[in-house]
Amino acid sequence: MKFIDEYRDPKLFNWLLAAVRKRAGQLNRSITIMEVCGSHTNAIGRYGIRGLLPENIRLISGPGCPVCVTAIQEVDAALFLARQPDVLFASFGDMLRVPGTKRRSLEKERADGADIRVVDSAVECLDLAQKNPDRQIVFMGIGFETTSPAAASVVKTAKSHAISNLAVFSVHKVIPPAIDALLSDPLLSVDGFMLPGHVSTILGTAAYSIIARRGRAGVITGFEPVDILEGILMILEQIISGDVKTEIQYRRGVKEEGNPAARRILNEVFEPADSHWRGLGMIPKSGLVFRQEYRGFDASIRFDIPAFDSQDASGCRCGDVLKGIISPPECPQFGSACLPRNPLGPCMVSAEGTCAAYYKYQ
Amino acid sequence: MCIAFPGKIVSIDDNRAVIDIEGTRRDAFLDLIDEEVTIGDYVICHAGFAIHKVDEELAREKLALLRELTDHEVY
């Protein structure tokens, strides 16, 4: 496939690996690089990159999988919405097995009779709304900046077409405040960030200025093996030279200025609000809520969602995994009480989840 | 969920393009893209929307540079 196969070229890969090894040898210490994107976690596992790197380069995974960072309260609220008798609940497939309190999930609600449909795009909800005029379509609005502009665009279309039986339950999250929160965590020592390719397609480089200000390297990296090694090499070069900044390795997917048109649509419909992340807790301005003019589409206003006594599964250490404090195999439940087909925590669910990626490729 | 793919635009009807990904056709809405696109352009698509036009020239140059480095074995 064009723009993919070239970046799987073994010759380029091996050359970059040799370059990374040589550069790592010039460091007289160990460094930690955090990837903040579930697709990186998956690709690193798939191509066995962690095992190929020299010992003094440690790769850890951060809070880059949207279903993993969704707070348990948000999962419980989604389950509540899906159970409402007049609701047709539309969700991306990744969300279906994410456990809420007492290991309930959308999949289990569906087995018990809830009308839950898997969609690949928020656009499908417009169709669902028109074909089911007697139902309330509730879309689970989840994801980072790659995904949230699409939800915003669909809401704008629904408004201009006066579609009134569509609402969005927005648990969207915004990446830069989470990176800021991680940088403030004294337990975390990260030397450089492998920044998410497609989130940055929208954001560009400016959103990450905090990273260099805190003296850390940052490289926006693509998802093929050659991209990942080149990203690591660029991070190493920054660390060795001391000249830290936000660079783009993934030029074919990201412009310096990002995608201002998508950001405009996003900002027209949503505004930032404090949000609760699994593992990281409350982070200021890290979520998205509807602006005044669009509140009619807000499922959390349209429905009376009660407060839940939400509880994370006991023994699940997803929070520590998402902060890179432990790697999945260090969790006692990993591979025993917690397996992809019966996950205890959300990090074991999605293909982008750190625990699931480790389990699959270990 | 955040997976996005490059695909080639094969047709455009108003704000709706059809893209080809390795022989598979998919709809890609153009509401979020910030540049003019035409048939034959490559766009990165995510969850039913085109979010970026690939600058083919830039991609080719960058890859050529990397290939040149490997040929000269700087490392």
Ligand code: SF4
């Ligand atoms: S292995 Fe399972 S229980 Fe342990 S942290 Fe990961 S998701 Fe949670």
